[in-house]
Amino acid sequence: MTSGTAHTSVGAEPPDSPLELTVNGRPRRALVRSHHTLLEVLRTDLGLTGTKECCLVGECGACTVILDGRSVDACLVLALEAAGSDVVTIEGLAAADGLDALQQAFLDHGAAQCGFCIPGQLVAARALLQAIPEPSRAEVEDGLAGNLCRCAGYEQIIEAVLDAAERQARPAAVHAPERASAPKGPPAGPDPASVPDARVAPQ
Ligand code: FES
Ligand code: FES
Known part of the structure; x- marks a missing residue:
């Protein structure tokens, strides 16, 4: 049955x-x-x-x-x-108006070599900065300890995270030296530093 x-x-x-x-x-x-x-x-x-x-x-x-x-x-x-x-x-990391501070800092510090580990590094760094907005170097090393980089670009990655933390904490302070060193006088058009390849443009 x-x-x-x-x-x-x-x-x-x-x-x-x-x-x-x-x-x-x-x-x-x-x-x-x-x-x-x-x-x-x-x-x-x-x-x-x-x-x-x-x-x-x-x-x-x-x-x-x-x-x-x-x-x-x-x-x-x-x-x-x-x-x-x-x-x-x-x-989901990028800000609505472009790269977020971490992504920009990774670019500026040349932190990506082959790039394979970088998504994981960036996401781990984002979580770290959410928990500790101004981490020490040791805290960055500890926070990213689980993210391996086969290209061994650890130094650039750590510097980028510390720089991003600084940019987020003191955006005005980061840009103040640029403003202080700007030449006096009437505006002279766009900042050459903001123009790609401005230094090699024909005169
Ligand atoms: S793929 Fe998940 S930790 Fe390596
Ligand atoms: S940049 Fe190549 S594995 Fe990290």
């Missing part, structure tokens, strides 16, 4: 589960398997490939995202664990 209880047949795939979360300020939905990670959902289901996949065991930090205010390795978070959470990825 057969029982009235339904059983999942051996070897059958469990059904997908609906996942809802907020990513970079936008409500997002996906159907996910219970074993899928947040990293897989971000990259495959949502097309946010700025978050990199590398070791997949939590050792390199290439997949760093901010989950409810904390930086985490997205390869170690099951997607369903992130249900209802607020996630920030590298795609």
Whole structure:
């Protein structure tokens, strides 16, 4: 006699589960398997490939995202664990009017070499500056300790984070020396420093 209880047949795939979360300020939905990670959902289901996949065991930090205010390795978070959470990825870092201070500082300090680790470094740095707006060098080193750079560009990365913290904390002070050294007299058109390749333009 057969029982009235339904059983999942051996070897059958469990059904997908609906996942809802907020990513970079936008409500997002996906159907996910219970074993899928947040990293897989971000990259495959949502097309946010700025978050990199590398070791997949939590050792390199290439997949760093901010989950409810904390930086985490997205390869170690099951997607369903992130249900209802607020996630920030590298795609959500830029300000509405352009690069944010961290991104600009990374550019200015030449912190990106091959660039593969940089999304994770930037997101980890953003989480660090949210928690500690004016970190010491040791705090930056500690905050980015989980983010490996195979190009070994650590010095430029640390300098960029310290510079970004300074720019965010004292934007007027950072620009004051430029204003103080500006030549006196009537305005003479655009600042050459703001014009790409101004030094090699034909005279
Ligand atoms: S890919 Fe997640 S820590 Fe390396
Ligand atoms: S810039 Fe190449 S791995 Fe960091």
